[in-house]
Amino acid sequence: MKRLAILGSTGSIGRSTLSVVAEHPEEFMVVGLAAGKNIETLAEQVRQFHPAVVSVQDEADGRRLRELLSRNGAPEILSGNQGPVQVAASTGADLVVSAMVGAVGLEPTLAAIEAGIPIALANKETLVAAGPLVMARARQKGVPLIPVDSEHSAIFQALQGQRPEDIRRLWLTASGGPFRTWEASRLAGVSAAEALRHPNWEMGPKITIDSATMMNKALEVIEAAVLFGLPADRIGVYIHPQSIIHSLVEFVDGSVLAQLGVPDMRLPIAYALSYPRRLPLNGPPLDLYQIGQLTFEAPDLERFPGLRLGYEAARRGGTLPAVLNAANEVAVAAFLKGRIPFLGIPRVVEAAMAAHDPQELKSLDQVLAVNRWARDYAASLMD
Ligand SMILES: NC(=O)c1ccc[n+]([C@@H]2O[C@H](COP(=O)([O-])OP(=O)(O)OC[C@H]3O[C@@H](n4cnc5c(N)ncnc54)[C@H](OP(=O)(O)O)[C@@H]3O)[C@@H](O)[C@H]2O)c1
Numbered sequence: 001m002k003r004l005a006i007l008g009s010t011g012s013i014g015r016s017t018l019s020v021v022a023e024h025p026e027e028f029m030v031v032g033l034a035a036g037k038n039i040e041t042l043a044e045q046v047r048q049f050h051p052a053v054v055s056v057q058d059e060a061d062g063r064r065l066r067e068l069l070s071r072n073g074a075p076e077i078l079s080g081n082q083g084p085v086q087v088a089a090s091t092g093a094d095l096v097v098s099a100m101v102g103a104v105g106l107e108p109t110l111a112a113i114e115a116g117i118p119i120a121l122a123n124k125e126t127l128v129a130a131g132p133l134v135m136a137r138a139r140q141k142g143v144p145l146i147p148v149d150s151e152h153s154a155i156f157q158a159l160q161g162q163r164p165e166d167i168r169r170l171w172l173t174a175s176g177g178p179f180r181t182w183e184a185s186r187l188a189g190v191s192a193a194e195a196l197r198h199p200n201w202e203m204g205p206k207i208t209i210d211s212a213t214m215m216n217k218a219l220e221v222i223e224a225a226v227l228f229g230l231p232a233d234r235i236g237v238y239i240h241p242q243s244i245i246h247s248l249v250e251f252v253d254g255s256v257l258a259q260l261g262v263p264d265m266r267l268p269i270a271y272a273l274s275y276p277r278r279l280p281l282n283g284p285p286l287d288l289y290q291i292g293q294l295t296f297e298a299p300d301l302e303r304f305p306g307l308r309l310g311y312e313a314a315r316r317g318g319t320l321p322a323v324l325n326a327a328n329e330v331a332v333a334a335f336l337k338g339r340i341p342f343l344g345i346p347r348v349v350e351a352a353m354a355a356h357d358p359q360e361l362k363s364l365d366q367v368l369a370v371n372r373w374a375r376d377y378a379a380s381l382m383d
Contacts, residue, residue, distance in 0.1 A: 032091035055083025131226030153268035154246035154259035218310020232314035326374035327352035
């Protein structure tokens with residue numbers, strides 16, 4: 001049995017991960033769960049999966065959780081920033097599923113790497129903020145990072161048995177989000193409710209907004225550059241509204257391998273949990289007769305400047321991607337609270353990037369300091 005620690009268990013990826021676990025109780029055992037503030041869901045997960053250790057963000061929530069659970073068999077309950085770090089590194093896990101949202105996922109993911117534990121990585125912000133550091137440390141420790149993001153999982157799958165030097169380009173697919181066909185003038189008035197309505201995927205609020213601005217694809221270009229060791233100019237984007245092809249690899253001979261499937265995150269999650277095996281999964285099969293057409297468009301960097309900013313951050317590197325990520329996190333939160341308009345999100349990110357003098361990436365402390373600076377700077381633009 002593989003012992004799992006799941007960071008962000010109450011979120012969209014966390015819940016899908018537990019649904020794969022529930023379908024394969026003979027394969028997996030849950031030893032640790034880290035959540036934020038959704039105590040009711042965490043309590044249900046504890047009752048169902050019996051982890052030995054759980055963490056919550058605030059101490060008061062820890063006390064509430066203790067009250068919700070019967071004394072018998074209640075897990076150890078941690079709180080604060082060190083909670084997810086301990087769940088990741090000190091619960092005897094064989095695999096850590098890193099699925100918190102935002103750069104807060106960085107420290108627990110690094111802690112798992114330091115402890116030599118393989119990682120199923122959904123938390124793309126970790127690789128955006130500190131990719132070269134994380135990859136270098138994972139290589140030194142011999143820790144595999146298995147992508148969960150559907151695009152990167154698709155590339156990872158297409159690369160099985162291939163030589164990295166045979167890659168010419170990577171192609172990430174993007175649904176284009178809910179505003180793919182909207183005129184630029186309409187985008188100014190987009191509401192949070194409209195932006196939260198993704199056409200194909202059910203995801204947490206932050207990544208859903210990132211998909212609507214196409215900042216998600218920006219983060220993914222940076223993530224792919226880091227994970228697969230290619231410069232950003234060899235990573236292209238196809239707008240593919242059906243979200244059936246999850247990404248493609250073009251090889252030096254012109255041959256292209258793609259991975260296809262229904263848009264269900266349980267597929268890349270299950271692959272990351274059981275790699276290199278595949279587990280049978282319940283769910284509707286891919287029916288290409290019914291889908292009929294797979295279509296492709298070029299991304300529009302004018303209407304969706306977030307993607308242009310992502311390429312710039314990937315190209316210039318150093319601490320700039322961390323600034324893009326931190327400013328975006330703050331701007332998305334402000335948009336969801338109705339404090340800035342939809343087009344304010346890329347404007348805030350661009351302003352923070354312009355105000356930053358990128359440095360070579362050297363240490364976790366430096367990344368955390370840059371992250372703090374960019375968050376404060378972005379917040380000051382919205383006062
Ligand atoms: N959803 C997808 O389909 C998808 C696809 C590809 C990649 N990803 C990536 O996977 C990650 C998770 O996305 P998601 O959609 O699952 O997000 P989500 O639904 O918002 O869930 C986020 C999780 O992180 C927890 N969390 C947030 N802040 C925390 C903190 N300070 N301490 C501890 N836990 C904290 C939340 O806890 P509470 O809810 O308890 O507060 C929740 O469990 C993101 O990096 C996203 O980009 C997601």
